[in-house]
Amino acid sequence: MHFLQDRGFIHPVPSEITPRTAYLSRRQLMQAALAAAGSAALPAWAQPQALAALPGARSSLAGALTMDKLTPLADATSYNNFYEFGTDKADPAAKAHTLKTRPWTVQIEGEVRKPGTWDIDALLKLAPMEERVYRLRCVEGWSMVIPWVGYSLAELIKRVEPTGNAKFVQFVTLADPAQMPGLRGGSLEWPYVEGLRMDEALHPLTLLAFGMYGQVLPNQNGAPVRAVLPWKYGFKSGKSIVRIRFVEKQPKTSWETAIASEYGFYSNVNPKVDHPRWSQATERRIGEDGLFARKRPTLMFNGYEPQVGQLYAGMDLKRFY
Numbered sequence: 001m002h003f004l005q006d007r008g009f010i011h012p013v014p015s016e017i018t019p020r021t022a023y024l025s026r027r028q029l030m031q032a033a034l035a036a037a038g039s040a041a042l043p044a045w046a047q048p049q050a051l052a053a054l055p056g057a058r059s060s061l062a063g064a065l066t067m068d069k070l071t072p073l074a075d076a077t078s079y080n081n082f083y084e085f086g087t088d089k090a091d092p093a094a095k096a097h098t099l100k101t102r103p104w105t106v107q108i109e110g111e112v113r114k115p116g117t118w119d120i121d122a123l124l125k126l127a128p129m130e131e132r133v134y135r136l137r138c139v140e141g142w143s144m145v146i147p148w149v150g151y152s153l154a155e156l157i158k159r160v161e162p163t164g165n166a167k168f169v170q171f172v173t174l175a176d177p178a179q180m181p182g183l184r185g186g187s188l189e190w191p192y193v194e195g196l197r198m199d200e201a202l203h204p205l206t207l208l209a210f211g212m213y214g215q216v217l218p219n220q221n222g223a224p225v226r227a228v229l230p231w232k233y234g235f236k237s238g239k240s241i242v243r244i245r246f247v248e249k250q251p252k253t254s255w256e257t258a259i260a261s262e263y264g265f266y267s268n269v270n271p272k273v274d275h276p277r278w279s280q281a282t283e284r285r286i287g288e289d290g291l292f293a294r295k296r297p298t299l300m301f302n303g304y305e306p307q308v309g310q311l312y313a314g315m316d317l318k319r320f321y
């Protein structure tokens with residue numbers, strides 16, 4: 001198999017990923033158990049998470065809200081990709097309770113006039129919180145609609161004053177084997193790193209998210225802070241960020257390092273550019289995946305073309321995938 005890599009991890013083709021309905025029935029079982037036994041009888045991972053409220057004012061930004069039906073919170077928190085906790089869709093919800101989100105700092109480094117260490121609670125107060133309802137499309141062919149709470153990454157970028165050499169932004173996320181059992185399982189090279197071109201990072205839709213559904217982020221969704229890039233495949237939206245680096249050269253990303261032929265730097269949602277092993281033309285909306293639910297067509301730039309299309313004017317999107 002030409003795509004086999006040293007690290008030994010192969011992204012399964014979507015048809016081989018356990019269908020979400022399996023987790024749904026597990027969730028229903030857990031809810032029944034909760035009702036019958038009371039939460040004290042359940043293992044830690046099955047306890048309902050008590051999360052602090054984090055309200056955000058409705059965003060007025062074009063493209064920041066959608067009419068699409070929200071994905072139920074229980075689905076958005078039980079069907080996740082967060083390989084630091086394992087590659088199974090249920091692993092993050094089962095295991096991310098070991099993630100300690102306080103104290104937490106985010107290091108700003110590289111080509112900026114104001115590098116430094118931000119405490120997460122200072123970062124939370126840097127700009128007013130907004131609620132933005134974004135579609136998130138995973139490269140595996142499923143999507144969700146989530147009301148995120150946060151502010152534009154541009155707010156932070158402005159304050160740290162990038163130099164003229166800052167052409168790209170790299171996100172580095174937490175890699176702590178003591179808290180993250182998935183690090184032992186060689187699926188990717190750690191830490192999980194992602195990157196954006198400076199104009200993408202500065203685009204107002206690029207969100208630094210601290211919460212969702214009016215509460216702080218559940219651990220499995222990337223607490224205490226993550227990026228959300230609604231026009232790119234989900235893996236560009238790095239979870240549990242600890243460092244933001246401003247660099248001159250296009251940085252490597254974890255997925256490119258693992259399989260460059262399948263995961264490019266840009267990774268814009270594009271129904272016309274297939275993944276080498278599957279089509280990207282349609283998607284399954286999580287929460288609508290009953291036996292007879294029809295797949296939806298995937299939209300160019302995940303439907304955000306009016307907002308972001310200009311960023312890629314004149315680029316060959318088959319070459320810069």
Ligand SMILES: Nc1nc2c(c(=O)[nH]1)N[C@H]1C(S)=C(S)[C@@H](COP(=O)(O)O)O[C@H]1N2
Nearest residue numbers: 080081082083138173192234235237238239
């Ligand atoms: N640190 C880190 N961030 C990550 C991932 C990961 O494995 N590790 N998975 C990505 C992928 S593939 C997707 S689809 C989204 C999923 O976000 P969600 O679980 O909140 O829906 O997170 C992205 N961010």
Ligand SMILES: [Mo]
Nearest residue numbers: 138139234235
């Ligand atoms: Mo994904």
